[in-house]
Amino acid sequence: MRIATWNVNSLKARLPKVTEWLERREVDVLLMQETKLADDAAPELAFRIAGYELAHHGEGRWNGVAIASRVGLADVERGFAGVPDPDGARFVSATCGGVRFASCYAPNGREVGSEFWLAKLGWFGRLRDWLAGRDPAEALVLGGDFNVAPADLDVWDPAAFVGATHVTDEERAAFDALLAWGLVDVYRVHHPEGGRFSWWDYRAGAFHKGQGMRIDHLLATRTVASRVTVAEIDRDARKNPIPSDHAPVLADVSPAPLSDAP
DNA sequence: ATGTCCCAACTTTTGGGA
Numbered sequence: 001m002r003i004a005t006w007n008v009n010s011l012k013a014r015l016p017k018v019t020e021w022l023e024r025r026e027v028d029v030l031l032m033q034e035t036k037l038a039d040d041a042a043p044e045l046a047f048r049i050a051g052y053e054l055a056h057h058g059e060g061r062w063n064g065v066a067i068a069s070r071v072g073l074a075d076v077e078r079g080f081a082g083v084p085d086p087d088g089a090r091f092v093s094a095t096c097g098g099v100r101f102a103s104c105y106a107p108n109g110r111e112v113g114s115e116f117w118l119a120k121l122g123w124f125g126r127l128r129d130w131l132a133g134r135d136p137a138e139a140l141v142l143g144g145d146f147n148v149a150p151a152d153l154d155v156w157d158p159a160a161f162v163g164a165t166h167v168t169d170e171e172r173a174a175f176d177a178l179l180a181w182g183l184v185d186v187y188r189v190h191h192p193e194g195g196r197f198s199w200w201d202y203r204a205g206a207f208h209k210g211q212g213m214r215i216d217h218l219l220a221t222r223t224v225a226s227r228v229t230v231a232e233i234d235r236d237a238r239k240n241p242i243p244s245d246h247a248p249v250l251a252d253v254s255p256a257p258l259s260d261a262p
Numbered sequence: 263a264t265g266t267c268c269c270a271a272c273t274t275t276t277g278g279g280a
Binding site for chain 1: 263264265266267268269270278279280
């Protein structure tokens with residue numbers, strides 16, 4: 001099973017690029033963020049034609065998350081079940097091909113110490129609470145734009161990020177708490193080297209200068225992570241024409257042993 | 263280089279967000 005996460009920065013603007021990419025890369029499950037669509041505007045038909053079911057959770061202008069799957073899509077849960085989300089539509093989960101998936105879009109935080117930054121930490125707390133209601137032994141994948149660079153080797157120049165969001169101890173602690181629960185940063189396991197990024201600012205030629213951050217992640221419980229054979233970032237998808245400012249992160253998951261089958 | 267892209271709206275230009 002090939003899985004991926006991609007902050008598409010408007011699914012309306014990116015739709016042809018996304019469906020073409022899904023088919024070209026033969027992706028089974030794609031977790032999307034920043035669709036910037038309301039649910040009734042979600043392009044379900046275009047995904048159907050491409051062979052995918054679509055679960056969407058969005059309010060319109062901002063945020064919005066979705067899951068596209070060609071290996072089944074069941075038990076869709078929008079938001080953290082039963083918990084109000086004051087930060088907009090940033091979480092949706094569903095079961096695809098025997099694995100529970102969640103598409104996650106953490107708040108940006110804007111400025112360290114601002115109300116928005118505190119709200120970002122609050123969102124991570126609610127995500128942690130959601131995890132607490134689940135079993136770390138289950139087959140679970142959280143993918144998305146977490147707006148956190150987990151380590152200094154995940155930013156192009158640590159000195160340029162002093163005092164900035166995405167790299168503070170508090171944000172990294174919130175991210176590490178997910179790992180402490182039992183999730184594995186799948187890309188990191190397969191790429192211990194630094195300088196691999198998933199986001200580059202549109203401005204100032206940042207992409208071509210290599211000035212990026214690794215803030216998009218595939219986090220999997222050990223039962224899934226142990227079956228990941230390869231993980232990559234598709235930098236080509238960040239190139240013209242009309243790119244998102246994020247590149248997709250992909251992983252291949254080999255089938256579970258028959259002894260694990262129900 | 264306060265540099266781009268995307269959205270909505272009191273829409274053809276501006277403001278908000280990333």
